[in-house]
Amino acid sequence: MPLASVALLALGVPAAPAVAVREQQAPGRDREGIGIRLVDVPAARVDDPRARVYIIDHVKPGATINRRVEVHNGSAARQRIELYAGAATIEGTTFTVPEGRDGNELSDWVSLETARLTLAPGERQPVEVDIEVPRTAAEGERYGAIWAQVSSAPEQGGNVTQVHRVGIRLYLDVGPGGEPPTDFRIDDVTAEPGPGEVPMVTARVTNTGGRALDMTGTLTLTKKSIRAGPFPVTNGVTVPPGQSGRVQIEITQSLPDGVWDARLVLASGAVERTADGRITLPVASRAAMQTATPGWLVYSLGTLVALAAVVVFVAWSLARRRSRRRLPAPA
Incomplete structure (x- = not known):
């Protein structure tokens, strides 16, 4: 499969995309200074922004694909770095990896040129990655990650070893014929309260294709x-085929009250879709809505009590009239 080398930093792409990293969340570069980035992408995917940072491909059973990653020591100390492949899943709309070194079917197919590197401060080292798919592999998309990891010695008087790692996601689809399409639909563009004082616009995204989506927009x-x-999507949503998820966009600018025309442009890789709608600002904060709820309930309960009283009065009046009609006439 032809490959094209891509200088990610020159393209404005993070040097090491986060998977959901180590025990402390870190976007791409670990606080210990290590980083990992993808060097090669298939020539057919050079226009796909996701393929520049993640290993994404479709292969037939029995095929082998090759990639190169680059590991970087950005710290001021010499680092002993471990390299390995691990498991990943999509839980809900989150690309999820285990804390340890648990593997899965895809990670078992991955072979790394080396399992260990020792890098001086500022040193970079390319590493070959081979993914060999068995001829008996079943159809379907699989997920995993390639990790670069360092372990810090326990602090003086302590006995806990800290593990720090950064990784690159793997999205590999296996099956005969061509690659399943990537597509999605945008529904239900609405404005609602955000977690704080800032309002939020949300939209439901339904994956109508055969590959997982990583939503931006x-x-x-x-x-x-x-x-x-434009306001960027503020939550990273990964939507598996056939499922739906909600993207969120915080409106971080103070805007005049009234009805606004909204245009939402969402993308996953090279596939882009647009949705137009209208929202009304301001949106009541969650605190205001919670404060208003008891009053609304009291009003509703009061109305129900009044209606019940009317019903009882009407029933009593009818019963009284009937009883008067049944009284015997005076002699």
Whole structure:
């Protein structure tokens, strides 16, 4: 399979995309200074932003694919770095990896040129990655990660070894014929309270294709001559085939009240879709909604009590009339 070398930093792509990293969350570069990035992408995927940072491919059973990753020591100390492949799953709409070295079917197919590197401060080292798919492999998409890991010695007087790692995601689809399509639909663009004082626009994304999605995008708001945004998607959502997830965009700009035209542009890799709608600002905060709830309930309960009283009065009046009709006439 032809490959194209890509200088990720020159393209403005993070040097080491996060998978969901180590025990402390860190986007791409570990606080100990190690990093890992993808060097090669297939020539057919050079226009796919996801393929520049993740290993994404479709292969037939029995095929082998080759990639190169680069490990970097950005710390001021010499580092002994371990390299290995691990398991991953999509839980809900989150790309999830175990804390330890648990493997799965895909990680068992991965062979790394070396399992250990010792790098001086500032040193970089390319590492060959082979993924050999058995001829008996079943159809379907599989997930995993390639990790670069360092272990810190326990602090003085302690007995806990800290493990730090950064990784690259693996998305490998196996099956005969061509690759399943990547596609999605955008529904239910609405404004709602955010976690704080900032309102949020949300939209449901349904994966109508055969590959997992990693959603990115922007929201633009317009009202007459006023234009606001673009506001970026603020939650990283991974949606497996046939499933749905909600993307969130926080409106971090103070805007005039009223009805706004909303244009939401979402993408997963090279596939982009647009949705237009209208939202009304301001949106009541969650605290205000919670405060308003008891009053609303009291009003509703009061209304029900009044209706019940009317029903009882009407029933009593009817019963009284019937009883009067049944009284015997005076002699």
